[in-house]
Each structure stands twice: as structure tokens, then as C-alpha cells.
Amino acid sequence: MSFTLAKTERLAAILSQTPVIPVLTFSDAKSGVATAKALRDGGLTVLEVTMRTPKALEALQAIVDEVEGVTVGAGTILEPQHVQQAIESGAAFLVSPGSASRLLGAASEAPVPWLPGVSTVSEAMQLAERGATFAKFFPAGPAGGPPFLKALVAPLPELHFVPTGGIDRGNVEDYLILRNVACVGGSWVAPQQAIDSGDWDAIRTLARETSALKAR
Known part of the structure; x- marks a missing residue:
């Protein structure tokens, strides 16, 4: 398996749209649509819907169908069947906590x-x-945080990361200033x-504040 240039360019375009990708968990489609609209109106237009609830795919599909101006990805992709399910629901990109061989x-x-x-070198x-x-760097905080990512710039200059896990408003800028961080994910x-x-x-207010942040 290799990462094709076309899909890499598409992913780069998606990640460049935002400093922060909201990582979202929904119990129903209605709350998914309302949340997506609030985030979009606050300036965050790239979203990750986690596949952690029975209604996750329904919520993802509803956001794709009903909320204009957002790019929606599917997170917590753990099994090969999740890939097809997410694509059928309209996911524009896929996110996994690891890189298991079966995926x-x-x-x-x-x-x-x-x-x-x-999470390792x-x-x-x-x-x-x-x-x-x-690559997603997860769980970012427990796995080493900004010092770990900074140490990877020299040996792996071509690889850029989307750190997620343990990131909040208090430390997000410690990640965004790193030149090998494309953006971050956070709930x-x-x-x-x-x-x-x-x-x-x-x-909406949190999104407005967050969208003003800038990655390096």
C-alpha cells in the first residue's frame, strides 16, 4: 500500500483550511447538524465525526446533506468495513487512531x-x-506532546502531523507553532x-476564537 499523490494533495488541501479540526461525537443526527452549523458559522469548516456511537454514520450523512460549506471526515476508523461505511455516508476523508495493517x-x-x-518514531x-x-499523532499529550514532534523535524522533515488527544485552548498554540504540524484535532x-x-x-463562540488561531 502506498499513499498516492492525488489523495495526498487532497488531504493537504483539506488540512490547510483550518488550524483546528473539531473531533465530534454525536448521539443523533439532529445535534450533528446543529453543531456543524454552529462550528461553520464560527469559522471552522473541517470536521471529524467519530464512529463511536450507533448514530454516528447517520449524523455524518445528515451533515453532508444539510450543512453547506463544511468538509466532513470520519474518525475512529478501526476496521476495513468502517472505511466503506464512512464513504457511503459521504465522508470526505478518513482518520484512524493508529495504522493497523488490516486497514x-x-x-x-x-x-x-x-x-x-x-505514536512512535x-x-x-x-x-x-x-x-x-x-499522519495523526495520537494520543498527543501522553505520547510526548510538542517536544516529541519538534524532535522529529530533523529526521523526518517530509512528514507533517495532526496531533490529537490532550489538546485544549491552553496548549494548542504550543503545537501550532511547530513547522511539522499541519493543524490539530480537538474536542x-x-x-x-x-x-x-x-x-x-x-x-459558535469557541469556534470563532479557535478559527483565529494560525498554524505555522
Whole structure:
């Protein structure tokens, strides 16, 4: 399996649209649509819907169908069947917490780009050998945070990361200043409590503040 130039360019274009990708978990499609609209209105237009609930695919499909001006990816892709399910629901890109071998074949055949996860130097090197230019760094905080990523600039200059896990408003800029960070992923932009209570104004405000951040 290799990472094709066409899909790499598509992924680069997606990641360049935002400093932060909201990582979202929905229990129903209605809250997914409302959250996506609030985030979009606040300036965040690239979203990741995690495949962690029974209604995740339904929510993803509803956002794709009903919310203009957003690019929606599917996260927590763990199995080959998740790839097809996400694509059928309209996902524009796929995100995995790791880069398990069972996903490599399915991801290589998918018509949309894949952002595989890494947490070690060896995993990063293996993806780089296959031609990957981008990788999710997860869980970013426990796996070493900004110092770890900064240390990878010299040996792996061609690889750029989307750190996710343990990132919030207090430390996000420590990641964004690194030259090998394309953007970050985080759930603090749309807190689960705000989603569950329907506090769209709070989400819109957080999105507005976050969209003003800049990656290096």
C-alpha cells in the first residue's frame, strides 16, 4: 500500500483550511447538524465525526446533506468495513487512531484520503517509507506532546502531523507553532456538554476564537 499523490494533495488541501479540526461525537443526527452549523458559522469548516456511537454514520450523512460549506471526515476508523461505511455516508476523508495493517489495504483502495495515526518514531518511519506526508499523532499529550514532534523535524522533515488527544485552548498554540504540524484535532471546541444541552451559541463562540488561531 502506498499513499498516492492525488489523495495526498487532497488531504493537504483539506488540512490547510483550518488550524483546528473539531473531533465530534454525536448521539443523533439532529445535534450533528446543529453543531456543524454552529462550528461553520464560527469559522471552522473541517470536521471529524467519530464512529463511536450507533448514530454516528447517520449524523455524518445528515451533515453532508444539510450543512453547506463544511468538509466532513470520519474518525475512529478501526476496521476495513468502517472505511466503506464512512464513504457511503459521504465522508470526505478518513482518520484512524493508529495504522493497523488490516486497514492499509482498505485505505489504499478508498476513493478518499486517509489520515493514519502514529505514536512512535518507528510507526512514523513506516508510514514515511510508504510515501505518507501526513499522519495523526495520537494520543498527543501522553505520547510526548510538542517536544516529541519538534524532535522529529530533523529526521523526518517530509512528514507533517495532526496531533490529537490532550489538546485544549491552553496548549494548542504550543503545537501550532511547530513547522511539522499541519493543524490539530480537538474536542474542546465543541464540548460534549454543550452539544448535549444544545448550547449552540457557546460552540459558535469557541469556534470563532479557535478559527483565529494560525498554524505555522
